[in-house]
Amino acid sequence: MTFFGVRYETADFGDVLDRVQGIFTDLFLALPNVILGVLAFVVFWAISWLVAKLVRAAAQRAGQPRGLQVVLSRLVAWSILAFGLLVALTIIFPTITPASLFGTLGVSGVVIGFAFRDIFQNLLSGILILFTRPFRIGDQIVSSDHEGEVIDIQVRATRVRTYDNRVVVIPNSQLYTERVVVNTAFDKRRLSVAVGIGYDDSIADARTAIVDAIAALPGIIDDPAPTVLVTSLGDFSVNLEVRFWINPPNRREALEAQDQVLEAIKKALGDAHIEIPFPIQQLKIEDGSARTRKREAE
Numbered sequence: 001m002t003f004f005g006v007r008y009e010t011a012d013f014g015d016v017l018d019r020v021q022g023i024f025t026d027l028f029l030a031l032p033n034v035i036l037g038v039l040a041f042v043v044f045w046a047i048s049w050l051v052a053k054l055v056r057a058a059a060q061r062a063g064q065p066r067g068l069q070v071v072l073s074r075l076v077a078w079s080i081l082a083f084g085l086l087v088a089l090t091i092i093f094p095t096i097t098p099a100s101l102f103g104t105l106g107v108s109g110v111v112i113g114f115a116f117r118d119i120f121q122n123l124l125s126g127i128l129i130l131f132t133r134p135f136r137i138g139d140q141i142v143s144s145d146h147e148g149e150v151i152d153i154q155v156r157a158t159r160v161r162t163y164d165n166r167v168v169v170i171p172n173s174q175l176y177t178e179r180v181v182v183n184t185a186f187d188k189r190r191l192s193v194a195v196g197i198g199y200d201d202s203i204a205d206a207r208t209a210i211v212d213a214i215a216a217l218p219g220i221i222d223d224p225a226p227t228v229l230v231t232s233l234g235d236f237s238v239n240l241e242v243r244f245w246i247n248p249p250n251r252r253e254a255l256e257a258q259d260q261v262l263e264a265i266k267k268a269l270g271d272a273h274i275e276i277p278f279p280i281q282q283l284k285i286e287d288g289s290a291r292t293r294k295r296e297a298e
Contacts, residue, residue, distance in 0.1 A: 037092035044084025052077040065137065068130040071155055075127075118173070119156070125172035126155040135182045140251055142181040143170055147251075163251055188221065189249030193258060195265055196237030198275040203230060203238060206274050210242055213268035217260050219253060221245050237277045 052073040059069040130153060135141050140149050141160065148162040158175055160168045183189065197206045207228040214226050226244040233239070242265065246257045269276055 033092050037088040041084050041088040048077040048080035121173045122156045122171050125176035140183045188247050190245050192243045196239050198277045201274045209268040209272040213264040214261050236279050
């Protein structure tokens with residue numbers, strides 16, 4: 001057929017119908033494989049759910065923390081589901097062999113690994129933190145510029161509540177590779193405050209007055225006992241460091257203990273007539289005539 005000088009071939013609708021019929025025939029023939037593949041994946045999903053519950057119960061009986069229980073159960077479930085998906089794909093598409101499928105997944109895994117490197121790093125760090133447990137939920141930690149109480153340890157990040165009631169989400173890779181100070185790692189914590197006394201006062205009398213004053217305070221434990229050390233001989237005072245221990249070692253108790261100790265030290269030194277000196281500077285001012293006479297004398 002010619003139209004506007006261009007020759008077109010007449011469409012053969014018989015071929016089109018044959019192709020459509022062939023597509024539906026292939027789909028009908030593949031339907032049993034699809035059903036078997038879906039059933040296989042459902043079976044693996046049920047197995048993963050059951051095994052995850054068993055793993056979580058075993059971890060709970062072993063005394064593992066809640067975060068580690070969740071991570072272990074999810075890792076086992078994901079592994080079983082991934083294997084079930086591979087089995088389902090090989091059933092639905094018989095031309096796909098396990099070797100070719102694993103080869104494709106290997107190349108894809110490398111690409112995905114480079115694209116999501118930070119996410120996988122945080123994931124691995126979170127798993128290591130949950131296994132090694134350098135800190136736990138409820139501990140008070142210091143990481144970089146952040147300080148607060150750990151309220152949740154997730155696979156990707158750790159949530160810390162600051163002392164002014166804000167939440168900081170810290171990536172697990174940072175917590176695992178950088179320095180972290182755990183203030184509540186032990187049941188006791190040592191604190192210290194600085195105080196100065198005059199050069200004319202007795203260090204022994206000041207030490208006795210300070211130790212007797214703070215030893216009777218609530219929250220200050222007597223084992224180890226409070227101590228007073230001379231740290232330096234300053235320009236205006238003899239500088240002392242007062243060391244004492246508290247239990248529990250929480251932030252609130254630490255601030256309250258320091259407040260009580262400083263108040264008790266001030267009262268005890270005042271009662272013992274021991275001076276807490278202020279910085280004193282002497283200024284010598286000469287008028288112009290005095291400087292002139294001094295130059296003439298020279």
